Every structure is written in structure tokens, then in C-alpha cells.
Amino acid sequence: MSTKQINYFEASARTRLEALVDPDSFAEICPPHLRYTSPHLTRLNAPVAFDDGVIVGRASLAGHRVLVASQEGKFNGGAVGEVHGAKLRGLMERALIDRPVAVLLLVDSGGVRLHEANxxxxxxxxxxxxxxxxxxxxxxxFALIGGSCGAFGGMGIVSRLCAEVIISEQGRLGLSGPEVIETVKGVEEFDSRDRAMVWRITGGKVRRALGEATHLVDDDVHAFRSMTAQLLDAYAAEQLKSAGLAELTERQQLLAVRAKKYAETRDGRIIFQESGFKELEDVALMPIDDFNRQLGEAV
Amino acid sequence: MNILFNRLFGAEQHNIAIDGDFLGGYATVDGIEVAIIGTRNKAAINASISLKVAEAILTVISEDAETSRLPRPIIFLVDTQGQELSRHEELLGLNGYFAHVAQCCELARIHGHRMISVIHGEAVSGGFLAFGLMADRVCALPEAQVRVMDLRAMAKVTKIPYEKLLVLAEESPVFAPGAENYWRMGAIHDLWSETDDWKCCLIAALAQTENEDCRARLGLERSGRELAAQIAALVAAA
Structure with missing residues (x-):
């Protein structure tokens, strides 16, 4: 297959999905020609999409059976409405029947769609x-995060429930987006136009350094594919054991330590320093492989 | 807070400590001990409150796992204006803290703890996702205010005239604030009135908890959410 780089950030939901999985392996469920659109958008005279902004289906990746969903950030910011959300939930129920090696969520969403907020x-x-x-x-x-809308709002929470969070440097992960915080709390709290600051708070590298993402990859669909394939191999060999009391108690400790350690911190610069990176400028320019190596990972 | 506690559990049937915006303790409902975990003052949920909620849940799970008694139910007393909006909380990864609370709730469910949320103030957006909506059953007191965003803010963001939203909100529960709308859509199971005996309501709610997520089915039955159940079933059956 072609190894030509496909920019993950720029690609559409469908391009991403099709380049991620094995060629011609994707079979869509509820495809656009069935036209399950949002009646709520129609009632507000807002544009609709025939897939309501999310593509779901079955595929294989490196020969492993997967279920996969891909959110379209260019439609309403990938926001979740009734139909969109039901497709995602239905896919999870399908997983209990199909028992794929994993379910892949290509997250690209600002969270709840305000036109049908409830x-x-x-x-x-x-x-x-x-x-x-x-x-x-x-x-x-698995949550795969590298689209233009990132993973925010409720989709930021959903992403953190996932066993694996694969993010690119351009990927952003958080709860309240910078624009929302600026609008409510003022530009002094968070200047959403300060792109370097936005990157240091929500970007892929700081998320990986903090442990909020499990893997950092290049902004290339093939890089996402190769990391996903590696993880699928591992889960195919050894089934996921879900978190019990011991694991969640440990997690509680870890999160408490982090909250205490960074109690006064409002800039990702500190987190990079604590992770062993000396110069902030170096971190920003550092290739992904070098960054991962410095974090102590085998590449 | 004591007036609320007395109405829910009866006088001298509760021992709940107030720690800032966080509430924690125990009460007796219908002769059995229940754990109380709550927020007040329209708390903006941040990492610190998330940790307190999660710790309280983990404590109940571990205490009951060590004894032969039945897992105690957990009552969440919900009052939140939403997630705290700040650069610091975002940097910490507040979404990760919320996910942790959700995982603790799921573990409690697996361990057999029934969970009831009682909304006694506000239940808003991300704060409600983290604290309240993960319970088996959600009940709202008469003064409960439940929403993602008020209509004026929604009009501004969506650029749909406020007057038009007001008219459409009469026909559809899908975007306008209100506990009644969430009831119609299946996310609030019971609306308690001022004249109800809340002690009896709580006992009834505990008796009706279900392990499965039945909210989409309820939304369909109450004609507030016609598509969610159907589309999910379609995908699940494909």
C-alpha cells in the first residue's frame, strides 16, 4: 500500500478512516444514503449531514478485526447530537456481540451540539x-486524537475513559476549550488567540508528558495506523483486564499527587521541565521520536 | 442543609459533614445505611472536588468489600453549575479527573452498590456528566435547574434568534433548560414535588434502580427522545 504521508489534522473523517484501516476492509453501518439526519437541526433551519457527522462500521487493521467510528470535525465541530451519539453508543453495543480486538474512536469533537444540547x-x-x-x-x-477540533467537552471525558489515547502533537485534549474559558472568564484567564499557550495547555506533547495520553505520534495517518497496529497486536495476545479497586485506588493517588504538585501551575512549561525537558523551545521543535525517547520510551 | 437532610432521611437519621462545597457522610433510609456524597453552593466541579467524590466512592466500595454485609447504596446530592472554567484546571487534565469519577461509579455498580442522584440545586453540563448522570437513577427536587446552556447564550453561539428559540422550546425538550425536559428525554427518572414525602420517594427510587442503562428506552416511552433508542439498536443489530 501507499506510504505517502496523509496529514491527519487536515484529512476528512472518511479519508482518515479509510487510510487508517486495511485497504477496502471498511464496511459502513448506517451509511449516508440511508439519510439518518438530525431532525433537531432541520427544525432550527441549520444544515444537516446524511451521516450526522460520524461514520461507524467494521474494518480490519493489520489483520485484526475492529469496530471503528470517525467524527467529522468540519460538520458542526464534530459535536454530538442525538443521532450522532446513538451511532457511537450502538457501536459499543455491537462490540459486545462482535467481540472485535478493539473499538477505535477517531475523535474530532468540541463536545455537545448546542442545537440539541440536552x-x-x-x-x-x-x-x-x-x-x-x-x-x-x-x-x-482506543481514542485517536489529531483532528482540527481535538477532543473537548464530553468527548474529552470519553477519550480519557479509553484504554489507549493516541494523540499527535497537533491533537488537543481537554474539557473546556480556550474560547469558552476566555468568553466566560476573560482574556486574562486564557487568551485563546495565544496559540503557543493553547498548545502548552491542551496540546499532544503536554498531554503525553502528563500521562493523559498513552502514545504520541506524528501528524500522519500512517503513524496513527502503525501505533494502533502495534497496540492491537498486544491486545490480541493478552486481553484487556478492566480496572478494579486496586487500579482505581492507585489512579486516585496518582491524580492527587499531580493536583498537589501542580497546585499553582497555569503553564505547561512547568510540566515539560518536570518531565526532564530543559528548554521549552527545544520541546516545541523536537521530533516526536526524540520526545518519546526523552520521556523514557523505547521507539 | 439540615432542612434538606431531614426531609430526605428524617431527623437524626443522618450524619453528614460539610467540607466547603463538598458533603460526605452516612444516613439511614428504610432501615439500611446509605453513603452520602454531595456538593452544594452550585459547586464548580474541579480536580479537588472530583478527587473527594472519587475517594468517597472508593472508600464505600473497599469498606463493604471487606465485610459480608450487602453493598450500601450511594446517594449523590447534586448541585453543580458545571465544570470549573480555568486554565489551571485544564492544564491538570480536568477531563481525566472526571473520567476517574466515572470509572469509580462504574466500579461501584459492578460491586453491587445502587446509586441514586438527587438534584437539589443545579445540574449543568460537564459538572452533571461527572457528578450525577452516572447514577442508576436520577431524581430532581422541585427547585432543580438542569441545563447545558441558557437560551440567551445559546442564541448568541448558534446565531438563532432568542425569540425563535423560545417558541421552539415550547414544542421540543431537546435544547431548552429544565428538569422536565430531561425527564421527558429519560435522563431524569423521577420529578419530586414540594408536597411529596421525599423520604418515601427516595425509598421508592432505591427499590426501582436498574443495572442497565435504560435512559434511551425511557426517552422513547415519554416521547422526548424518539431516535436515540432506534438508531443505537440499528447499529447494534447491523
Missing amino acids: AGLIAISELMRAVLRTQVAGIPV
């Missing part, structure tokens, strides 16, 4: 429970 919020809550249930059944869910 339906979106409830859908995300249902998706949270469904992701947890799927993983309790031994099927890992």
Missing part, C-alpha cells in the same frame, strides 16, 4: 457508560 449531553453520558461496559467485557476502546 440530547447531546445525555448521549455522551450514555456513551460513557457504554465505553466502560465494553471495556469491562475485555474489549479495549
Whole structure:
């Protein structure tokens, strides 16, 4: 297959998905020609999409059976409405029947779709429970984050429920987006136009350094594919064991230590320093492999 | 807070400590001990409160796992204006703290702890996702205010005129604030009225908890969410 680089950030949801999985292996469920659109957008005279902004289906990746969903950030910021959310939740239920090696969520979303905010919020809550249930059944869910909308709002929470979070340097992961914080709390709190600051708070490298993402990869669909393939091999060999009391107690400690250690911190610069990176400028320019190596990973 | 505690559990049937915006303790409902985990003052949920909630859940799980008694139910007393909006909380990874709370809730469910949320103030957006919506059953007191965003802010963001939203909100529960809308959509199971005996309501709610997530089915039955159940079933059956 072609190894030509495909920019993950710029690619559409469909391009990403099709380049990520094995060629011609993707079989879509509820494809656009069935036209499951959002009646709520129609009622507000807002544009609709025939897939409601998310593509779901079955595929194989490096020969492993997977279920996969890809959110379209260019449609309403990838935001979750009733139909969009139901497709994602249905996919999790399908996973309990199909028992794929993993479910892949190509997240590109600002969270709840405001035009149908209540339906979106409830859908995300249902998706949270469904992701947890799927993983309790031994099927890992992976979040792949590298699109233009990142993973924010409820989708930021869903992403952190996933057994693996694969992010690119351009990927962003958080809860409240910089624009929301600036609007409510003022530009002094968070200047959303300060791109370097936004990157140091929500970007892939700081998320990886903090342990909020499990893997950092280049902004290339093939890099996402190769990391995903590696992880699928591992999960195919050894089934996911879901977190029990011991693991969550340990997690509690880790999060408490982090909150204390960074109690006064408002800039990712400190987190990079604590992770062993001396010069901030170096971190920003550092190739992904070098960054991972410095974090103590074998590349 | 004591007035609320007395109405929910009866006088002298509760021992709940107030620690800033966080509430923690125990109460007796229908002769059995329940754990109480709550927030007040429209708490903005941050990493610190998330850790307190998660720790309280883990404590109940581990205490009951060590004894032969039945897992105690957990009552969440919900009052949140949403997640705390700050650069510091974002940098810490507040979404990760919320995910941790959700995982603790799921573990409690697996261990057999029934979970009921009682909204006694506000339940808003991300704060509600982290604290409240993960319970088996969600109940709202009459003064409960439940929303993602108020209509004026929504009008500004979506550029749809406020007057138009007001009219459409009469026809559809899908975007406008209100506990009733969430009831119609299946995310709030019970609306308690001022004249109800909340002690009896709570006992009834505990008796009706379900392990499965039935919210989409409820939303369909109550004609508030017609598509969620159908589309999810379609994908699950494909």
C-alpha cells in the first residue's frame, strides 16, 4: 500500500478512516444514503449531514478485526447530537456481540451540539457508560486524537475513559476549550488567540508528558495506523483486564499527587521541565521520536 | 442543609459533614445505611472536588468489600453549575479527573452498590456528566435547574434568534433548560414535588434502580427522545 504521508489534522473523517484501516476492509453501518439526519437541526433551519457527522462500521487493521467510528470535525465541530451519539453508543453495543480486538474512536469533537444540547449531553453520558461496559467485557476502546477540533467537552471525558489515547502533537485534549474559558472568564484567564499557550495547555506533547495520553505520534495517518497496529497486536495476545479497586485506588493517588504538585501551575512549561525537558523551545521543535525517547520510551 | 437532610432521611437519621462545597457522610433510609456524597453552593466541579467524590466512592466500595454485609447504596446530592472554567484546571487534565469519577461509579455498580442522584440545586453540563448522570437513577427536587446552556447564550453561539428559540422550546425538550425536559428525554427518572414525602420517594427510587442503562428506552416511552433508542439498536443489530 501507499506510504505517502496523509496529514491527519487536515484529512476528512472518511479519508482518515479509510487510510487508517486495511485497504477496502471498511464496511459502513448506517451509511449516508440511508439519510439518518438530525431532525433537531432541520427544525432550527441549520444544515444537516446524511451521516450526522460520524461514520461507524467494521474494518480490519493489520489483520485484526475492529469496530471503528470517525467524527467529522468540519460538520458542526464534530459535536454530538442525538443521532450522532446513538451511532457511537450502538457501536459499543455491537462490540459486545462482535467481540472485535478493539473499538477505535477517531475523535474530532468540541463536545455537545448546542442545537440539541440536552440530547447531546445525555448521549455522551450514555456513551460513557457504554465505553466502560465494553471495556469491562475485555474489549479495549482506543481514542485517536489529531483532528482540527481535538477532543473537548464530553468527548474529552470519553477519550480519557479509553484504554489507549493516541494523540499527535497537533491533537488537543481537554474539557473546556480556550474560547469558552476566555468568553466566560476573560482574556486574562486564557487568551485563546495565544496559540503557543493553547498548545502548552491542551496540546499532544503536554498531554503525553502528563500521562493523559498513552502514545504520541506524528501528524500522519500512517503513524496513527502503525501505533494502533502495534497496540492491537498486544491486545490480541493478552486481553484487556478492566480496572478494579486496586487500579482505581492507585489512579486516585496518582491524580492527587499531580493536583498537589501542580497546585499553582497555569503553564505547561512547568510540566515539560518536570518531565526532564530543559528548554521549552527545544520541546516545541523536537521530533516526536526524540520526545518519546526523552520521556523514557523505547521507539 | 439540615432542612434538606431531614426531609430526605428524617431527623437524626443522618450524619453528614460539610467540607466547603463538598458533603460526605452516612444516613439511614428504610432501615439500611446509605453513603452520602454531595456538593452544594452550585459547586464548580474541579480536580479537588472530583478527587473527594472519587475517594468517597472508593472508600464505600473497599469498606463493604471487606465485610459480608450487602453493598450500601450511594446517594449523590447534586448541585453543580458545571465544570470549573480555568486554565489551571485544564492544564491538570480536568477531563481525566472526571473520567476517574466515572470509572469509580462504574466500579461501584459492578460491586453491587445502587446509586441514586438527587438534584437539589443545579445540574449543568460537564459538572452533571461527572457528578450525577452516572447514577442508576436520577431524581430532581422541585427547585432543580438542569441545563447545558441558557437560551440567551445559546442564541448568541448558534446565531438563532432568542425569540425563535423560545417558541421552539415550547414544542421540543431537546435544547431548552429544565428538569422536565430531561425527564421527558429519560435522563431524569423521577420529578419530586414540594408536597411529596421525599423520604418515601427516595425509598421508592432505591427499590426501582436498574443495572442497565435504560435512559434511551425511557426517552422513547415519554416521547422526548424518539431516535436515540432506534438508531443505537440499528447499529447494534447491523
